Amino acid sequence: MIRSTPGIGVFVTEAPTAAFARLVRRDPPRRTPVLFDTVCVLGGSIAGLLAARVLADHSRELVIVERDHLEPAVSPRPGTPQDRQVHGLLPGGLAQLERWIPGITQDIRSLGGVVLTSQEVDMYVDGVEQLQSGDTSLLQCSRPLLESALRRRVLALPNVSALSAQATGLTYRDDAVSAVRYVTEGAEREMAVDFVVDAMGRASKLSDWLEQGGYTRPTLHRMQTGVHYATAMFDRSGTDLDLRFTGARFPMLPGPGGLSVGLITPIEDDQWMIGLTVYGDSQPPRTLEEFRSLCDKLPEPFGKAASGTVTREVLTFRQADSRRRDFTGLTRFPARVVSVGDAAISLNATYAQGMSSAALHASCLSEYLGGEPDLAAPAETYFSLQKTAMDAVWAVSAGADAARTEILQGIEVPDEVQRQRWKMGQLALASATDETVAEALKAVGYMFAHPDTLTDPALIERAVAVNRRVTAGG
Ligand SMILES: Cc1cc2nc3c(=O)[nH]c(=O)nc-3n(C[C@H](O)[C@H](O)[C@H](O)COP(=O)(O)OP(=O)(O)OC[C@H]3O[C@@H](n4cnc5c(N)ncnc54)[C@H](O)[C@@H]3O)c2cc1C
Structure with missing residues (x-):
């Protein structure tokens, strides 16, 4: 499929496969012009940190505004309640992390993260074991460990700092964002900025703030998924199992006990993290007994790993929908603001795309800014590239979810x-x-x-x- 993409003053025609191939490249960006005095990234989680890393090359000063106190680190952080569930990083996402933060794999490994090869992966689809070949690396660790390693590297950049504050709105001048409003220690303040990134996650208030400024709300698309997650952790030191990542996916019809996906991953501190997912009316296991009984119905090593000493009890999480906000083709939109990560697209987590999708948005930002765009105009080139990335990940997860619903409901x-x-x-x-x-x-x-x-x-x-x-x- 070929389609037109707005470029800088011209229309270029490009296949999405070609644009996507550019976004997943691993070499450092060719051009990093310094375009801004002060950039503000709202939200200091995975997407915000990666965007900050890219923007640090293009600005003299970069401030990450995060409402959670990040030191001392706590899990779950109130701002990221999902962080105690299994968070698999796709190899494509890992390649992007290495692109932006060379050596991050080694950092995480030295903190206890585990790197596996394709040969150490077992994947079952509807009970059939899949072929594993090639030499892809898979990095396994908990989400808090990944985030803290990223934060350490990004905040070590000389022009990057973090501000503990709740962002509350934007100020506009000449159809461009000119300042960020925020509350810190009970006081309202304003920071003059040259560019703003919304990385406030799926509940981002950016759409409200745009509307309050007289601009068009991005179109919100939702797809009901009704996914329940349950994760527990077990001691790995006493088990005589190989270090293996194991996944069992039941693509269309629910598996044993309503199960759709089971994942087992070796993580830091000699632990197994096991995540189970069920859809719709099926209930997730809430007690250790229920959890173990479901694991026993899956291929090994689920049952064996779950039989070990529990190091963290079962925690559940529910997500009602996948959602995306479309920022292209809006009638009125200000310059100098973009959105990244879950604030733009929040996906069914069973496909483990969220953090890697956020990494693609960082690459979109790099390509946009490397092209020295017209900063007095809305960031159309960025949003258009981001749409290519969003369409691709949405096609994988929402496409499969639609098929699942239609098959189950006989539509x-x-x-x-x-x-x-x-x-x-x-x-x-x-x-x-x-x-x-x-x-x-x-x-x-x-x-x-x-x-x-x-x-x-x-x-x-x-x-x-x-x-x-x-x-x-x-
Ligand atoms: C159950 C579950 C399991 C998942 N599993 C996976 C997985 O296996 N693999 C994967 O890649 N992804 C997974 N994800 C998705 C992943 O969590 C997100 O895609 C990823 O964290 C990127 O999110 P983000 O940085 O955009 O937003 P978030 O991580 O949600 O962070 C938003 C940040 O913005 C801050 N913030 C919000 N509002 C304000 C404000 N007004 N002022 C200041 N700060 C603010 C919050 O405190 C928070 O730190 C999962 C998600 C869920 C729910």
């Missing part, structure tokens, strides 16, 4: 959609036995490639041929 879908799903089904089936198909699917799932790469007719033909051979017993 009829148009022939074209059925054909597409049949093709994806052929790829999924062939990935259990064919390395080429498995690699293509993994590249998309791991966020190295755009999902449109899976529509290649040669790949589909290969999958169909592989499946025919397997069915015929060849």
Whole structure:
């Protein structure tokens, strides 16, 4: 598919696969012009920290405004209640983290994080074990450890500082954001800024603040998911199991006990973190007994790992929907403001895309600012690139969620959609036995490639041929 993308004063025509391939590159940015005196990033979590890292190259001073007190570190932080659930970092996201913060993998490893190779991964889809090949690295650690390692590196940059404050609004001048309003220690204050990044997560108030300034609200799209998560942690030191990451996914129909996904990951302090996910009316396990009984129904090492000493009891979390805000094509929008991470797109966490998607937004920012954009105009080039990244991740998770709902509820879908799903089904089936198909699917799932790469007719033909051979017993 080819479409038009607004560039700097001209319209360039670019396939989303090509734009996506640029965003996932790993080399340092070619151009880092200093464009600003003061930049303010609202929200100091994963997306805010990565945006701050990129913007530090383009500004003399950068301030991260975060409402939580970050020292001493507590988990869960009130601002990130999700941080006690399993947080898998996709290999594509890890590559982006290394792009922006070289050596971060080693930092996290030295704090107890675990790096696994593809050969140390077991993945089951509907009970069928998937082929694992290639030499991809997977970094396993808890979300608080990842965030604190990132924060340490970003705050060590000479022009970056953190301000403990609650952002409360924006001030505009000449159709551009000119200041950030915030409350700290009970007092209201204002900071003059040249550029603002909204990294306030899925409950961001940016849309309200834009409307209050007389601007158009970005369009909010929601998809009901009703996902329940349950995570518990177990001692790994006494277990005689290999260090393995294991995932079991039941793509369309609920698995045992209503289970949709089970993940087991070795993390710091010699622990297993196990996460289980159920949808809709199914209830997540809330007691240790319920948790262990569900793990016993999954492939090993779930049962064995959950039989060890519990180091943190079962904690549950519910997310009602996936949502995205579309900032393109708005009639009135101010200059010098963008949105990143969950504030722009918050996804069904079972696909583990959120942190990696936030890393792609950092790359969008880098490309936008490296092009020395017209800063008196809205950041259209940025939003357009970000839309490419958002469309790609949304297609993977919301596409699968829509299929799931329609199949479970017996909803009829148009022939074209059925054909597409049949093709994806052929790829999924062939990935259990064919390395080429498995690699293509993994590249998309791991966020190295755009999902449109899976529509290649040669790949589909290969999958169909592989499946025919397997069915015929060849
Ligand atoms: C249950 C669950 C499991 C998940 N699992 C995974 C996973 O396996 N892999 C993965 O990649 N992602 C996962 N995610 C998603 C991941 O948590 C987010 O995508 C990721 O944290 C990026 O979020 P963010 O930085 O945009 O926002 P958040 O992490 O939500 O942070 C927003 C920050 O903004 C601050 N803030 C908000 N309002 C203000 C204000 N007015 N003033 C100042 N500060 C403010 C908050 O305190 C917070 O620090 C999961 C999410 C959930 C809910």
